[in-house]
Amino acid sequence: QSVLTQPPSVSGAPGQRITISCTGSSSNIGAVFDVHWYQQVPGTAPKLLISNNSHRPSGVPDRFSGSKSGTSATLAITGLQAEDEAYYYCQSYDNSLSNFVVFGGGTKLTVL
Amino acid sequence: EVQLLESGGGLVNPGGSLRLSCAASGFTFSSYSVNWVRQAPGKGLEWVSSISTGSSYRLYADSVKGRFTISRDNAKNSLYLQMDSLRVEDTAVYYCVRHGSPTAGFYDNWFDSWGQGTLVTVSS
Numbered sequence: 001q002s003v004l005t006q007p008p009s010v011s012g013a014p015g016q017r018i019t020i021s022c023t024g025s026s027s028n029i030g031a032v033f034d035v036h037w038y039q040q041v042p043g044t045a046p047k048l049l050i051s052n053n054s055h056r057p058s059g060v061p062d063r064f065s066g067s068k069s070g071t072s073a074t075l076a077i078t079g080l081q082a083e084d085e086a087y088y089y090c091q092s093y094d095n096s097l098s099n100f101v102v103f104g105g106g107t108k109l110t111v112l
Numbered sequence: 113e114v115q116l117l118e119s120g121g122g123l124v125n126p127g128g129s130l131r132l133s134c135a136a137s138g139f140t141f142s143s144y145s146v147n148w149v150r151q152a153p154g155k156g157l158e159w160v161s162s163i164s165t166g167s168s169y170r171l172y173a174d175s176v177k178g179r180f181t182i183s184r185d186n187a188k189n190s191l192y193l194q195m196d197s198l199r200v201e202d203t204a205v206y207y208c209v210r211h212g213s214p215t216a217g218f219y220d221n222w223f224d225s226w227g228q229g230t231l232v233t234v235s236s
Contacts, residue, residue, distance in 0.1 A: 033219060038223070045228055057224065087156075089157050093219045099173045099174055100171060101147075103156060103158065104156070106157070
């Protein structure tokens with residue numbers, strides 16, 4: 001049971017827009033802590049996709065965007081491409097737990 | 113180019129010990145907090161431990177507290193994880209991960225560089 005809740009799976013056709021939600025609480029996302037997103041292609045290490053809710057590191061296409069509101073965050077991918085098929089994880093911090101770093105359970109994106 | 117190279121994984125019996133190492137290159141290692149994050153087979157990511165630049169702050173997940181010890185040697189650009197009293201549920205790929213900003217604190221930071229991981233299997 002992850003502290004941050006993500007849908008187990010989402011899917012979309014090439015060219016479409018999808019969103020992945022990440023729901024937390026007042027002790028993590030709803031507090032002052034930012035949300036970060038990672039992409040993991042199976043068999044490889046995770047890669048930073050979005051930092052500080054909406055910042056794209058150098059090299060990440062602008063098809064990827066992030067936002068945060070209240071106790072939730074959202075990752076959006078527009079112009080879906082086959083290479084986007086991967087697992088996506090949100091991450092934040094929590095001030096009510098000993099485990100101060102918290103991850104979402106991960107969302108499998110399937111490009112149809 | 114930032115590189116993080118883990119080593120030391122392998123097969124160990126329950127109750128045994130293992131020491132993971134991470135060799136860092138391509139950046140000023142002593143300026144960044146670093147972490148261990150693990151992923152059990154077919155499961156999601158789980159934070160294990162973090163250590164500050166000068167080793168003053170060491171944080172652990174509840175699941176490993178009292179059994180794992182994180183340390184670093186800035187002169188050798190290396191991060192370590194001493195794992196004792198290993199359990200079957202510790203079986204996972206262990207990633208060495210760098211914090212993204214050398215100036216932001218633990219709570220304001222993100223994980224910007226990941227090693228390729230080393231597999232630890234705890235089984236009899």
